[in-house]
Amino acid sequence: MNILGIETSCDETSVAIVRHNGAILSNLIYSQAKLHAQFGGVVPEVASRDHLKKLPLLAQQALHTAGVGWSELGAVAVTSGPGLIGPLLVGVSYAKGVSWGCDVPLLGVNHLAAHLFAHRLAYPQVEPPFLGLIASGGHTTLVQVAEWGSYRTVGSTRDDAAGEALDKFGRLVGLGYPAGPKIDELAARGNPRAVSLPRPLLETGLDMSFAGLKTAAVYWLRVHPHFDLADLCASYLEAVVDVLAEKSVRAARLLELERIVVVGGVAANRRLRDVLPERAGERALSTYFPPVDLCTDNAAMVAACGHHRFIAQGRGDPPTLRPDAGMRLPS
Numbered sequence: 001m002n003i004l005g006i007e008t009s010c011d012e013t014s015v016a017i018v019r020h021n022g023a024i025l026s027n028l029i030y031s032q033a034k035l036h037a038q039f040g041g042v043v044p045e046v047a048s049r050d051h052l053k054k055l056p057l058l059a060q061q062a063l064h065t066a067g068v069g070w071s072e073l074g075a076v077a078v079t080s081g082p083g084l085i086g087p088l089l090v091g092v093s094y095a096k097g098v099s100w101g102c103d104v105p106l107l108g109v110n111h112l113a114a115h116l117f118a119h120r121l122a123y124p125q126v127e128p129p130f131l132g133l134i135a136s137g138g139h140t141t142l143v144q145v146a147e148w149g150s151y152r153t154v155g156s157t158r159d160d161a162a163g164e165a166l167d168k169f170g171r172l173v174g175l176g177y178p179a180g181p182k183i184d185e186l187a188a189r190g191n192p193r194a195v196s197l198p199r200p201l202l203e204t205g206l207d208m209s210f211a212g213l214k215t216a217a218v219y220w221l222r223v224h225p226h227f228d229l230a231d232l233c234a235s236y237l238e239a240v241v242d243v244l245a246e247k248s249v250r251a252a253r254l255l256e257l258e259r260i261v262v263v264g265g266v267a268a269n270r271r272l273r274d275v276l277p278e279r280a281g282e283r284a285l286s287t288y289f290p291p292v293d294l295c296t297d298n299a300a301m302v303a304a305c306g307h308h309r310f311i312a313q314g315r316g317d318p319p320t321l322r323p324d325a326g327m328r329l330p331s
């Protein structure tokens with residue numbers, strides 16, 4: 001069975017063809033980052049219009065790359081939330097058209113659950129139970145995954161997401177949007193102990209908070225107008241990574257889970273990929289990060305997640321499926 005996956009929840013247009021066994025035949029990602037860079041962040045209306053323009057072309061190209069025809073599709077899976085409502089509407093409407101035109105089931109997928117399926121695509125042999133850390137531009141959530149399809153949110157950020165905290169800080173120091181990858185690069189050349197910054201909520205519970213860190217950086221910059229950017233980036237990133245690592249290890253130990261699975265755009269970060277396995281290893285916990293192109297938003301994870309839903313429930317969604325910008329995982 002070939003599953004067509006569609007992702008348009010934010011500023012990446014992505015279309016993938018994934019086989020029922022998890023083989024990725026194509027996974028094309030078109031980033032709108034350049035389009036939004038001039039505004040310093042994603043402009044929803046601009047994003048919607050660009051998805052509308054690129055999605056049909058990308059779908060043709062994904063089929064062509066995979067060597068699969070429209071008539072060979074078995075299902076269409078699409079992110080139906082959470083995300084920006086306009087961009088979600090574009091993806092869901094297109095998926096409905098494919099479902100009707102090709103007479104295949106329509107599968108609305110939760111974007112956060114889809115991020116977890118990046119792990120399944122990368123490490124199919126490493127099954128749940130595990131603790132999932134979803135760290136992206138819009139979300140930072142700790143999820144207990146008892147089995148595929150069974151999710152319980154055990155902690156999340158109370159304000160900014162980890163990626164958002166990096167992007168906002170990056171904007172402050174003139175790195176443009178999105179700043180995460182640039183901070184990653186600069187931090188590799190800096191001293192993470194150069195600037196002392198807070199680790200909000202570090203000692204308590206499983207919830208996180210990153211807004212205060214950004215404010216602390218604002219105040220620090222007022223007093224230190226001349227600074228070494230690499231050192232500052234390394235110090236700021238270290239605070240984010242410290243919190244993510246500490247909370248993940250704490251959650252895994254509390255829930256008696258032996259594995260930590262890290263997904264979402266921030267999972268691409270090199271410092272996190274160094275620090276978390278080290279801290280987890282000290283507690284005899286193992287960690288898994290998918291390859292970078294499966295960490296950031298992509299449609300292969302959406303297809304894999306939709307396929308699992310279809311197998312578990314034996315049916316798709318009705319054509320009345322609506323996108324839900326505020327969709328959550330169960331708590």
Ligand code: KG4
Nearest residue numbers: 136137138163178180265266268269296297
């Ligand atoms: O998962 P994703 O592609 O989109 C959302 O669902 O939000 O995550 C995007 C976020 C952005 O905040 C971006 O700055 C961050 O992931 N990001 C990174 C890196 N690559 C992307 N953050 C730190 N280091 C990276 N290498």
Ligand code: ZN
Nearest residue numbers: 115136264297
């Ligand atoms: Zn995402």
